[in-house]
Amino acid sequence: MTSLLTRRRTRIDELGGRSLTADALARLRRNPVAIVGAVIIGLFVLISIFAPLIAPHDAAAVFPELQRTLRPDSIPGSMPGFPLGSDQNGRDFFSRLILASRQTLIVGVLATLIGLVFGVLIGALAGAFGGWVDTVLMRVTDVLLSIPSLLLAISIAALAARPSQTTVIIAVALVNVPIFARLLRGAMLAQRDSDHVLAATSLGVKRNAIVVRHMLPNALGPVIVQATLTLATSILDAAALSFLGLGDGDPARAEWGLMLANAQSYLDVRPALAFYPAVAIILVALGFTLLGEAMREAIDPKGRR
Amino acid sequence: MSALLEVEDLKVAFTRRGEPDSVAVDGVGFDVEPGEIVGLVGESGCGKSVTSLAIMRLLPERGNRVTGSIRMDGADLLALSDKEMRERRGKDLSMIFQDPLSSLNPVIPVGLQVTEVLTRHRGLRKDAARREAADLLDRVGIPDPRRRLDSYPHQLSGGMRQRALIAIALACTPRLLIADEPTTALDVTIQAQILDLLKQLVAETGTALVMITHDLGVVAGLCDRVNVLYGGRIVERAERHELFRTPRHPYTHGLLGSIPRLDGPPGEELAAIRGSVNDNLPWTDACAFAPRCPRALDACTAGTPPVEERDGRLLRCLNPVGVMS
Numbered sequence: 296m297t298s299l300l301t302r303r304r305t306r307i308d309e310l311g312g313r314s315l316t317a318d319a320l321a322r323l324r325r326n327p328v329a330i331v332g333a334v335i336i337g338l339f340v341l342i343s344i345f346a347p348l349i350a351p352h353d354a355a356a357v358f359p360e361l362q363r364t365l366r367p368d369s370i371p372g373s374m375p376g377f378p379l380g381s382d383q384n385g386r387d388f389f390s391r392l393i394l395a396s397r398q399t400l401i402v403g404v405l406a407t408l409i410g411l412v413f414g415v416l417i418g419a420l421a422g423a424f425g426g427w428v429d430t431v432l433m434r435v436t437d438v439l440l441s442i443p444s445l446l447l448a449i450s451i452a453a454l455a456a457r458p459s460q461t462t463v464i465i466a467v468a469l470v471n472v473p474i475f476a477r478l479l480r481g482a483m484l485a486q487r488d489s490d491h492v493l494a495a496t497s498l499g500v501k502r503n504a505i506v507v508r509h510m511l512p513n514a515l516g517p518v519i520v521q522a523t524l525t526l527a528t529s530i531l532d533a534a535a536l537s538f539l540g541l542g543d544g545d546p547a548r549a550e551w552g553l554m555l556a557n558a559q560s561y562l563d564v565r566p567a568l569a570f571y572p573a574v575a576i577i578l579v580a581l582g583f584t585l586l587g588e589a590m591r592e593a594i595d596p597k598g599r600r
Numbered sequence: 601m602s603a604l605l606e607v608e609d610l611k612v613a614f615t616r617r618g619e620p621d622s623v624a625v626d627g628v629g630f631d632v633e634p635g636e637i638v639g640l641v642g643e644s645g646c647g648k649s650v651t652s653l654a655i656m657r658l659l660p661e662r663g664n665r666v667t668g669s670i671r672m673d674g675a676d677l678l679a680l681s682d683k684e685m686r687e688r689r690g691k692d693l694s695m696i697f698q699d700p701l702s703s704l705n706p707v708i709p710v711g712l713q714v715t716e717v718l719t720r721h722r723g724l725r726k727d728a729a730r731r732e733a734a735d736l737l738d739r740v741g742i743p744d745p746r747r748r749l750d751s752y753p754h755q756l757s758g759g760m761r762q763r764a765l766i767a768i769a770l771a772c773t774p775r776l777l778i779a780d781e782p783t784t785a786l787d788v789t790i791q792a793q794i795l796d797l798l799k800q801l802v803a804e805t806g807t808a809l810v811m812i813t814h815d816l817g818v819v820a821g822l823c824d825r826v827n828v829l830y831g832g833r834i835v836e837r838a839e840r841h842e843l844f845r846t847p848r849h850p851y852t853h854g855l856l857g858s859i860p861r862l863d864g865p866p867g868e869e870l871a872a873i874r875g876s877v878n879d880n881l882p883w884t885d886a887c888a889f890a891p892r893c894p895r896a897l898d899a900c901t902a903g904t905p906p907v908e909e910r911d912g913r914l915l916r917c918l919n920p921v922g923v924m925s
Contacts, residue, residue, distance in 0.1 A: 490703045493697070494703040497690065499690035500716060513707055
């Protein structure tokens with residue numbers, strides 16, 4: 296049995312060098328919502344990394360034995376070697392479903408990262424310097440934010456001569472830029488008026504150091520949370536673009552949004568063709584949203600009920 | 601001996617388009633000798649914090665007008681470029697603020713915030729700065745300073761945070777330290793410790809201290825000379841003992857009368873100063889304090905009361921306490 300004293304001391308030691316980040320992580324680990332979100336995302340990431348090993352067949356391969364069974368009024372379900380049966384073109388539905396996770400991960404992560412980098416750059420510039428820099432950057436941001444995000448993504452993607460994965464990433468990233476820029480700018484402004492920035496100024500700390508060391512790290516919290524939530528919307532937007540035919544047209548590449556679009560004509564014949572990609576999109580988006588919300592709570596304990 | 605800091609006719613007005621200027625500091629002037637502890641006392645809104653921010657040139661860039669002169673070693677701080685002023689802040693003059701928690705950067709360990717100043721102004725290398733930082737924390741009485749260097753502000757107690765801030769402010773042994781109500785956010789027991797520490801440190805380093813407070817108890821234990829501010833002007837200035845023994849201005853008198861005394865009869869009612877700063881008259885054609893003053897004469901609202909300076913004592917009153925009228 297440990298005495299109260301030693302337990303207290305262990306607790307003090309544990310708290311000793313714990314940073315805010317470690318503190319937030321500890322809170323995150325105790326939150327079941329975060330666990331569920333993290334498990335979903337973890338599985339999704341694992342599946343997409345090992346997709347070629349998990350998927351029994353190539354995404355583009357057309358199998359004669361599947362093709363032979365296709366009828367206008369029936370598409371075969373599960374059969375030996377093909378766990379979820381055939382898609383509308385005689386390809387292995389299961390393999391395509393698994394391999395598509397890669398496209399989703401790549402597009403979602405890249406679109407969010409690119410949006411984050413440019414958004415942070417713009418937001419930090421506007422928030423740190425204010426004045427006309429702020430005015431110009433924020434008016435442009437306002438214009439972009441005033442257009443519904445999907446509409447904006449569609450317009451940008453439609454500008455491309457030939458739709459491809461790259462144009463989808465660029466379109467979704469551009470939609471994300473103003474969201475991050477606006478969020479960071481607000482947080483930077485709040486930091487500019489904070490006591491510790493005034494205190495740092497009173498010590499003669501250089502302006503760049505104040506922005507980089509004293510303002511930015513304190514303003515990034517909400518942006519990191521937003522990034523997790525934006526991953527979800529990026530995945531949804533990318534899927535929507537493919538669904539509308541503005542994505543990668545290459546049939547060799549499997550993509551959930553495109554699979555969903557193609558399954559439309561066969562809804563009455565085999566609803567599973569639409570059901571599985573839809574569930575996959577929803578689950579992944581849900582996973583990122585759950586983790587994002589939990590992170591928001593963990594970083595800002597005041598917001599907890 | 602020439603003064604370290606000479607503030608002369610300092611005026612700070614906050615401007616707003618379409619509205620008359622609001623004058624926060626209205627011609628304040630005082631000197632600080634090297635190593636001296638000078639108090640700026642007054643109630644909320646009397647301009648004491650604005651004065652200190654003006655000296656540090658920390659007022660917002662826009663929306664205010666600062667006139668007069670603030671000379672340190674003969675150089676007018678108001679005339680320096682932003683860059684020159686940045687070089688001086690933290691090195692020649694520095695400041696500690698009211699709330700020790702919000703004055704520290706929450707995401708950086710305390711040690712880094714100490715070494716930041718050392719590398720900036722004294723050009724120390726990383727490991728040398730770290731050793732020096734540990735020494736500094738030790739000097740301000742933070743136990744186990746080596747370990748505390750890696751602590752984050754939220755892991756320290758209020759008193760320790762203020763000690764850390766003092767260590768940071770004194771890291772480059774500035775010749776002038778401005779303390780803006782450094783004990784207001786602390787427990788009474790800690791307040792006394794922090795004041796003792798400040799007193800001891802400025803005595804050791806020869807740093808002059810401008811102590812801004814509304815607490816006359818703080819002044820009584822610390823300051824060599826005291827300036828009493830009212831409505832943005834100094835209404836009385838005297839050496840500490842003089843001021844407490846014979847307060848001349850009715851406002852000073854009222855402030856001292858409103859402090860509970862241990863040797864007073866039990867159940868004694870405290871004297872209060874009637875009204876609030878909102879009742880002030882403009883200084884331009886009256887004494888701002890007149891509406892609240894128990895000794896006000898008709899003449900007090902007829903024009904600005906003249907400043908009288910005698911025997912190292914400054915007084916701005918037509919009918920001071922201790923004079924038969």
